[in-house]
Structures are given as structure tokens and as C-alpha cells.
Amino acid sequence: MKLAIDQFLEGPKTKAAVDDFLDAHQFPLVQDDTITFVWRGEAEAVHLRHWIYGLGSSQGLSRMEGTDLWHQTLPLPSGSRVEYKFEIVRDGNGHWIRDPLNPHLARDPFGANSVAHGEDYSVPDWIHPDPQCPPGTYKVIDYHSDVLGHSPTRIYLPARFRESRDYPLLIVHDGEDYLRYASLGHILDNLMARREIPDMIVAFTDSTARLTEYANDERHAHFLTEELVPFMESEFPLRTQPQSRCLMGASFGAVAAFSTACRYPGFYGRLLLQSGSFAFTDIGEGNRRGPAFDPVVKFMNEFRAAPSAVSERVFVSCGMYESLIYENRSLIPLLKSTGMNVHFREARDGHNWENWRDRLREGLSWLFPGAFLMMYE
Amino acid sequence: MNTDERQHEGSVILLGPQSWHYADVTRTINELDIDGPIALVTAGWQENESDDSGLQKALDRPTINLSLHARSEGVADAEADFVAAWTLRQKHLRRLQEFYRIRLQSIDKAAGSIAVRHASSELLEEQLEISVSQLRHLDADHLQRCATIRERFDNDWPISSLPSLESQREEVAEELQACKALIITGGHVVAVLNRLRLFDVFATWDDRPIIGWSAGAMVLTERIVLFHDSPPFGTNLAQVLDTGFGLCPDLVALPDMSRRVHLDQKGPIGRFSRRMAPAHCLALDPGSRIRFEDGKMTAVEESARLDEDGQVNWGWTP
Known part of the structure; x- marks a missing residue:
């Protein structure tokens, strides 16, 4: 035609x-x-x-x-x-x-x-507020990190939250952007209400210097693991097994999540990495993406030389229309070679928040399967 | 060994999902000519357990909701150590389920990979048998491990050490005595299974009729199989969860099968059917009804059987 x-x-x-x-x-x-x-x-x-x-x-x-x-x-x-x-x-x-x-x-x-x-794309229905799905509640913790200074963190408690239960912990990098541009709040409400993921507590973190703190920065990993998680576990009823702790992030946020897991192997049992800026070189350490990527390249080259099972289950997504698809595709066989359980999703999309939003249902429900498989109405 | 397995000399009827007007369950109760109170287990609805007015209205008979979910919350308040141990046990079982699933996936992947090799049909058939045998071994081993953990737990926590639970069981048994039939609804299959076990519902239930739909039907079979070909996270392999009460032998109940299973995929369907043999893998779609009398399957309506050649055998009857 x-x-x-x-x-x-x-x-x-x-x-x-x-x-x-x-x-x-x-x-x-x-x-x-x-x-x-x-x-x-x-x-x-x-x-x-x-x-x-x-x-x-x-x-x-x-x-x-x-x-x-x-x-x-x-x-x-x-x-x-x-x-x-x-x-x-x-x-x-x-x-x-x-x-x-x-x-x-x-x-x-x-x-x-x-x-x-394009044809056959539609905005997912599970990103919108649903009157059948009660919303969680939020509180902002004015947290002060010894290593990073002022680190306000927004906490999400599920709608059915009860002090007597214990919950997995999801830590989100660029948390405010995930809420604002990827509808993560509505998505959590909907997936939990529909039992596609279990009820969980979510910490939305943010950085005022993400290009340095998220690029395999020891201070950031220390903040999350030695400060934030112990604080969260003291304040909220959290499960303390690695498989109940998840780090997630997109772009440099994915580098922050992955590099933190590498610095604390076995501590975070779940990782959700979206369009990670996982730049590497096969020879030398120079890179075409600029100086902000230098520590990333160094970190990724080290991981690629000696990959190990730092977590248990890793969900990776990336857009086919972004340059990072090469780095992300290259990472998958390495992650799998360690014995970690890896789920990779490519999408016909770019390096943007709506791409990351559209992959959240698959990623979260794969990392934390809810009672969905148990429900036979 | 399954310590839960029971024999039932009367009628057990399994149904598929019920819509808001509960047509199949009402028709079944009418045909059985139940004239007295009916016991309801709605524990699969969890915190919505008490929302049974629609069902009561449709049945148009006196009902007694055994309130097993609420009772279990009461036991939790009264027996803190028991509940802490129970929670640990459930976490352990979930971990076992995860490891079992990892093994299953690798065997199934190998089976799929071998199946597309260019080899003689005899050799491929022989290899398929090996794959199926490995899957069956894993399933059986998993069930055995789950049973062992439960048995150990029951030995560690005898009912005599749990006065709150003991009195709740007595109350349930008393309520059951007055009833002419038992209905177990769908919902969360583990919630149903665990509550029925916790309150030992079948201990005093004789040969009066039992009707279960969806999750309530699954728990009445020998093996509870979790399945869904299109979960939100992509793909999923059917997995055994635990043993059921075994009132309906040689049957794998598949509620809402037409919606949950890719019925055009002959390879996986054939492997699944062989894996579950000699049990019949039968659909419990809306309108389906499978009847057992004295522990034998006697009638199947509006159902389909998954055959070993991967075909979906609509209208199959025993």
C-alpha cells in the first residue's frame, strides 16, 4: 500500500x-x-x-x-x-x-x-492510578550520611503495611525521577494490589552529584550498605536476607547499583539495572564518552576481567535505540557465566524514562514474584 | 510419603472459576439435593474471607463460614513462638521452591534444545523419555523434601503444645458436624492448603459431599501444580508446589487452563502431560465440572485433557 x-x-x-x-x-x-x-x-x-x-x-x-x-x-x-x-x-x-x-x-x-x-505499541495500563489499587504511603527521612552529608530519602510503605509483618527492601537510585517520570509510585501500588509483586518497602534515594557518586564511588556504596540499610532495618520491619534486598537504577544509577553490589558481594540478592552506562574498553582505558565515564570504564574492565556472582538474580533492560545497547548486550553473557540468574529484556526504545517505566512490571515481578502464581480464583 | 492423603467414599466435585453469580457451584449443590447447612472455606480470599454474602445468597441455604483465615490470625496472636517457627519454615520452603525451579528450568531447556536436533525420531523419542524422567525425579524429590520438612515441623510442634490451636480445631470440628456439605472456594492456593492443614478440617469430615473450585479444587488432588504460561515476567515453567489431600487421585487440576496455558505449543504440553502421567491433566475452565465418587473419577463435563502427544483433547471423558 x-x-x-x-x-x-x-x-x-x-x-x-x-x-x-x-x-x-x-x-x-x-x-x-x-x-x-x-x-x-x-x-x-x-x-x-x-x-x-x-x-x-x-x-x-x-x-x-x-x-x-x-x-x-x-x-x-x-x-x-x-x-x-x-x-x-x-x-x-x-x-x-x-x-x-x-x-x-x-x-x-x-x-x-x-x-x-510504532504500530503495536501502547502505553501500559498498569502505570496509571487504579481506584481498585490502594496507594502506599510516603514519608521523607531527613537522613544525614557520615560520608555523603545530607541525603534525604523518601520511603514508600505498602498500602497493606503492618508492623507485625516483614518486608523486602527495594532501594531506588534517582528516586524522585523514577516517581515523577516513570510513574514508579503508581506501578508499585498496582503491582502489589494485583499480587504481581509482594508488598515491599521502597527507599527512593537521590544524589546531588550523581555523575561522581554513581560512578563506582566507594562513599556511595558505603552510604547504602553501611548506613542506609542498617538504618532502614532499625526503623522498619525488613527481611534481612540478601534475596530480600534489591538495588535498582537507570543509566548511571544502574552503575551505582551494580558497583555497590560488587563492593558488597552477597549483600544484595536482587539487582534491577536499566540502560546501565556500563562502558568498557577491550584495550586501554580511554573512552569516547568523556571523563565522567573514566571510573566506570575502570570498574567495568575490572569486572569483565574477573566476573563473579555478586548477587543472585539480575534483571537487565536496555533500549535497542540507545548506544548503550552494545555495552548491555556484552554484559549479559558475563553475568550469566558467573551462575547468577539473569533476565535480559531489549525494547525498541531509547535512553529515556518511559522506556524504563515500561520495563518495570517485568523486572520487578521477575525479581520478586508475588502471589500471582498462587492465585486461582 | 504424603501424611495428608485422605480417602473419601462420597462425592467430591471439582469446578473451575466461578463468576459473581456462582452458577456452577449452585447447580451442583442443587443436584446433590443438600438440604442442610453448608460449611464454607473461603480462606483463599485471605483478608476478604468474610465477604461471602454473594455466595451465601446464590446458595440460598444456611451456611457456616469456618473463618479459617481469621482463626489463623488469632492463633498467630496467641502462639508467638509457633508462628515464628512457622514463618521460618515457610521461608525455607520458598527457598527450596526456588532451587527446585532453577533445576527444572535447566532440564526443560536441555529438553527443548535436544528436541530441535537433526536426529532420528527414535533417538529423539528416547531422549525425550530421559528428559521427562529427570523432570519426574525432580518433582518427586521436591515433594518428598517438602513433606519431610512439614513432618519434622509437626513433630516439633505437637498440637498438645498449642492450646490456642487445639481449641480452634475443636471449634471447627464442632461447626463441621452440623454441616451437610463442604465448599472450598478458589483464591490463594497456599493460603487454602495451609489453613485446611492447620485446622485439620478433614480429620472429622466423613463421606459428606465436598465441592472445591479452582484453588479449592487443586488442594483436593494429590499434587498441586502451579502453572501460567504468560506471567508478567515473561515465561514460566509449571512446577509442583506440594502434595494435596489426595481425595481426587490421578488428576492434575488446571484451573482456568484455556487462559493460562499456550494451548498451541504441542512440545511443552506433551512434555508436561508425560511428566504428570499417569495422572490426567484436566482443565477446570469456567463451566467445567469433574466428579469423583468413592475416590474414582466418574464424570467430566466441559473440560479438556492435555494428551502426551501435545494435543488438547476437548470433551475428554473417563
Whole structure:
């Protein structure tokens, strides 16, 4: 079947035709494993700015002759999710904007991007508040770390929390971002209510210097293991076996989780690592990603030289459209070779919070299976 | 050895999931012509155990909810040391279940890998037999270990040392005496199993009819098998959990099978069926009904059997 944009390009090149075309479709146009981006307006050039590793990061849109309509068609496999912006060039200066024809946005700590979905992608229903699933409660602990200083930590208690029960502990890096951009609070409420994961206590931690503290920093590992966990165990009814302790994080947060587990082998029995910045080199220690990655490369090279079973169950996810897919894919056989139980999920997505959000159900329920398998109504 | 196994000389009827109008269980009670009070075990609903008004209304007969979940909470308050030991035992059992599952997965993976090799059908069949035999050995070993742990626990905590539990058991036995039939609902299968064991519900129950649906049906068989081909975390291999009460021999009960099992996957279905043989793997879908009389399967309605060749045998009857 001919693409809608191709049909349109064969027709009259008039303002009225462009008006009709824009009225008749939703944008971007997703059709037959392709996506067509469209922008209308006067400019010297228009570029598609996206974060799809494997495609050039800047794709120029073509102007339809005689009109002010710009377009670009790219492949988009089924199930894909992509974030993007347009760069509008006027007077020699580029200005990045969201797609005015697309109301869908994906938010992150830097603002928001336009987001488009390939066929067969849908936003999971389990990320939204569900009136059938009672919400947990939160309290902020104004914790002061001896090694890191002020370390406020938000604690989540499950809706059915009872002092007389004991619970697993999940520690989340970049906790506020997981709550704000990955709906982790609603997801915990829903998965616990639906018995897909057990009730658990969650500590949302944050760092004001994540690029240093999360990059295999001894102080950070000390803070979590020698300070936060003992504090949590003294304040809350927690199970103290390794298999009831989980560290999770995304990007540098995943490095923080993994490197902490490596510094304290056997202490954390569960790891949830999303799009980990697991940069390494096969020769030398130089890396193309910048100085922030130097300690990461050193750490990963050491682990790769002598991998060991630092945990029991490790869930790893990564987007196929992010450059870190190479590092994450490379890590999986190494982790498996140690005897750890490893579950790896690739998604047609990028290095962003909604990708990490969409993998949480699978990751959490695999690491902590709830009573789901026991339920026969 | 299963110390829980019972014989029942009367009717035992197994059903699939019940919708809000409880049509199958009501029809069954009517056909059995039960004219007296009915004992209800709704422990599978856990903290919602007492929400049985819909069921009571549908049955349209006097009912006595044995409140086993609430009773167990009362025992927990009264017998702190016992409950601490119980909790430790349950943690140990969960760990065993995890290790058993790791072994299962590696055998099943090997079986799947060998099955796609280019070899003669005779050799592949022989290899399949080896895989099935290994799976059966693991299942049996796991059940034995669970039974041993429970037996040791029961010896360490005789009922005579637990006055609170003893009196609760007496109350349950008294309530059961007045009832003409016993209904065990679905829900959390471990919650049902453990509460029935804790209060020794079948100790004084004679040959009066028993009706169980879903989880309540699973606990009446010899082996409780957990299964779901599409869990939220991807894939899952069926695993035995524990022995049941054995009132319905030679049957693996599969509640809601059509929704939970990939019925088009002949290889895994065939392996599962062989693994469970000689027991029949039967669906308990909505509308299904399997009847046992004097410990023998006599009638199967609206069900299907998983056959050893991987076929789903709809309409199978004994």
C-alpha cells in the first residue's frame, strides 16, 4: 500500500491541499513500519532531532516544492517508541521545538520531548492510578550520611503495611525521577494490589552529584550498605536476607547499583539495572564518552576481567535505540557465566524514562514474584 | 510419603472459576439435593474471607463460614513462638521452591534444545523419555523434601503444645458436624492448603459431599501444580508446589487452563502431560465440572485433557 505522504506528494501542491492533508491525518504518520514526520512553516532548513542510535542523529526534512510543508519518512519497526524534536533553522540559527502537530509528550528532568509510537505499541495500563489499587504511603527521612552529608530519602510503605509483618527492601537510585517520570509510585501500588509483586518497602534515594557518586564511588556504596540499610532495618520491619534486598537504577544509577553490589558481594540478592552506562574498553582505558565515564570504564574492565556472582538474580533492560545497547548486550553473557540468574529484556526504545517505566512490571515481578502464581480464583 | 492423603467414599466435585453469580457451584449443590447447612472455606480470599454474602445468597441455604483465615490470625496472636517457627519454615520452603525451579528450568531447556536436533525420531523419542524422567525425579524429590520438612515441623510442634490451636480445631470440628456439605472456594492456593492443614478440617469430615473450585479444587488432588504460561515476567515453567489431600487421585487440576496455558505449543504440553502421567491433566475452565465418587473419577463435563502427544483433547471423558 502506498504511503499517505507519497500519495499526497503526487497531488496538487497548493495551500488548500496542504490544509486538507494536515486535517485528514494525525502526525507523525505511522504506516507499514514507517514513520513520517511533518512540519509546516517558513524556515531555511528543518532537522529531525532524535535519540535513535543507528540512525543519523540529525535527519533533514525535505520541503515540498511550492509549499511550506516539510517531511521526512524513516523506518519504524512495530512496537517502537521514539522521542524527538524539530530543529528549525532561521537566519542561520537552529531552534529546537516540540512537534506542534503531535500532542504526545514524554517528560524528563530536562523538559519534554515529542513522542511517537510504532504500530503495536501502547502505553501500559498498569502505570496509571487504579481506584481498585490502594496507594502506599510516603514519608521523607531527613537522613544525614557520615560520608555523603545530607541525603534525604523518601520511603514508600505498602498500602497493606503492618508492623507485625516483614518486608523486602527495594532501594531506588534517582528516586524522585523514577516517581515523577516513570510513574514508579503508581506501578508499585498496582503491582502489589494485583499480587504481581509482594508488598515491599521502597527507599527512593537521590544524589546531588550523581555523575561522581554513581560512578563506582566507594562513599556511595558505603552510604547504602553501611548506613542506609542498617538504618532502614532499625526503623522498619525488613527481611534481612540478601534475596530480600534489591538495588535498582537507570543509566548511571544502574552503575551505582551494580558497583555497590560488587563492593558488597552477597549483600544484595536482587539487582534491577536499566540502560546501565556500563562502558568498557577491550584495550586501554580511554573512552569516547568523556571523563565522567573514566571510573566506570575502570570498574567495568575490572569486572569483565574477573566476573563473579555478586548477587543472585539480575534483571537487565536496555533500549535497542540507545548506544548503550552494545555495552548491555556484552554484559549479559558475563553475568550469566558467573551462575547468577539473569533476565535480559531489549525494547525498541531509547535512553529515556518511559522506556524504563515500561520495563518495570517485568523486572520487578521477575525479581520478586508475588502471589500471582498462587492465585486461582 | 504424603501424611495428608485422605480417602473419601462420597462425592467430591471439582469446578473451575466461578463468576459473581456462582452458577456452577449452585447447580451442583442443587443436584446433590443438600438440604442442610453448608460449611464454607473461603480462606483463599485471605483478608476478604468474610465477604461471602454473594455466595451465601446464590446458595440460598444456611451456611457456616469456618473463618479459617481469621482463626489463623488469632492463633498467630496467641502462639508467638509457633508462628515464628512457622514463618521460618515457610521461608525455607520458598527457598527450596526456588532451587527446585532453577533445576527444572535447566532440564526443560536441555529438553527443548535436544528436541530441535537433526536426529532420528527414535533417538529423539528416547531422549525425550530421559528428559521427562529427570523432570519426574525432580518433582518427586521436591515433594518428598517438602513433606519431610512439614513432618519434622509437626513433630516439633505437637498440637498438645498449642492450646490456642487445639481449641480452634475443636471449634471447627464442632461447626463441621452440623454441616451437610463442604465448599472450598478458589483464591490463594497456599493460603487454602495451609489453613485446611492447620485446622485439620478433614480429620472429622466423613463421606459428606465436598465441592472445591479452582484453588479449592487443586488442594483436593494429590499434587498441586502451579502453572501460567504468560506471567508478567515473561515465561514460566509449571512446577509442583506440594502434595494435596489426595481425595481426587490421578488428576492434575488446571484451573482456568484455556487462559493460562499456550494451548498451541504441542512440545511443552506433551512434555508436561508425560511428566504428570499417569495422572490426567484436566482443565477446570469456567463451566467445567469433574466428579469423583468413592475416590474414582466418574464424570467430566466441559473440560479438556492435555494428551502426551501435545494435543488438547476437548470433551475428554473417563
